[in-house]
Amino acid sequence: MQSLTSRAKAVERSPMTFLEQLYLWNILKGMFITFLHIFKKQPTIRYPEQKREFSRVFRGLHVLNRDSEGRENCTACGLCAVACPAEAITMEAAERLDSEKHLYREEKYAAKYEINMLRCIFCGLCEEACPKDAIYLSETFTPADFARKNFIYNKSDLLIPHRINQAEELSAAKGL
């Protein structure tokens, strides 16, 4: 039969030699390979004391951004939701009242904004689609959890803490 690859090797079925019948020799050969690994560089790190550096383009947990005056950037235009290939993003929009001008940058804002982290594939298309610089994928993982319901992230989970009103939370979020 013609072999499929050039690396194909016929199985040797000749009877074992005396040394092979002892088995000890093959065990020692294997142990020697294991022993050599002691002198090799370790690929593992001691997480969580040690942490690997993120790539600069790492796409992790989403944040909803604020502008320099601390107002929410998101206007609920729905472009992230329409770009989302996993259909993880849902939102409901509302009109800004006159008394809320310091909270939201535009006259329309996202009253509800939810990302289903069970569906999200962290592709970053929402970030690319956003015309208002409102959504970013940060350099953090989505924390593991036992219940599915804890993976529905709403605005309070996603929104970046206010620069002045929530200064402590912001520095905590930055890991400072």
Place this chain on the structure above:
Amino acid sequence: MSEQQFFKVIIDNVSIDVPAGTTILEAARKIGGDVAPPAMCFYSKLKGSGGKCRTCLVEVSKGSEKDPRPMPKLVASCRTTVMDGMEVKNITSSKVTDARAGVVEFLLLNHPLDCPICDQAGECHLQDLSYEHGKAGTRYEFQRRTFKKHNLGPYIQLHMTRCILCYRCVYTADQLTNSRSHGVLDRGDHAEIATFIENNLENDFIGNVIDVCPVGALTDKTFRFKNRVWFLKPLDAHRDCPKCTGKVTLWNRGDEVFRVTARKDEWGEVEDWICNECRFDKKKTSDWVIEGPRNISRHSVISQGHYVNTITSQETFEAVNEGRQPKLLFDIHSKSDVNKTGVSLSLIDGPAVSTDFTS
């Protein structure tokens, strides 16, 4: 004039016979496709419309059989009637595409980049036009014009900054309703659509100005900010209406009717005018007899996620498990605040505000 005279015109190397008195634009629309020039102000159902926006400029390379000289300048195809043997260049002329890019740039001078907020986004003619014919950048360095806000009543929302002054809504009010209470005030840069004395627009057919508006200057206040058009499901529906034909398009999400509009043809023009009662007051699926899904062009963002002629695989779980349903591990409504069952955004009169969500 017992016999109608037919003229032969050649538009972009496609020849067609049209009756005398037809405009180049309408002749091109009969051919259809890319040959038809875009139109922002011309509306075939409104008498006197056209000639304002200059997006439909075409090059006439041969005037007629008798006088074959080309026309010296690009002409507005919505206002120029055809002559026998006329040869017109639309997309085959580089002059036209260049001029059109310039026209789009002019239209966008004062147009705000509101699209993320604007309810018209996704079905906006100016959006399509600038996407197809315009340039990405602007050379305008000055402040865009702003206006004092006018309230046009509980149904119609006016955003004057978005207006391109096509006059369609003025003609609509003139030709469809008994009395027109809005119009274009002032001149030049200050020209604005408004009612001179603060006045609600409340004629039976005034809601049609929302449909004829090519941009988001006049939008439906009952639909304002409720949802984006591409998340809604357009359905053809009708009802027995004493005032109008009652043939509409419903924009549904699930069973909720978010918006009612007239049916629009491939040129974005309404097929039948509808009355205010159908448009603003009948916001329940039970008010309507649904005919079926509306056919939306595959190239429109509205058709995203709407698949046709797909075969869905048969669910076998029930059959092999003696009729048992699969176990639901997590009901999204138990946690999610969006699309809550029992809360209907579509039933709120105006746009939702923060207090609508706290209660």
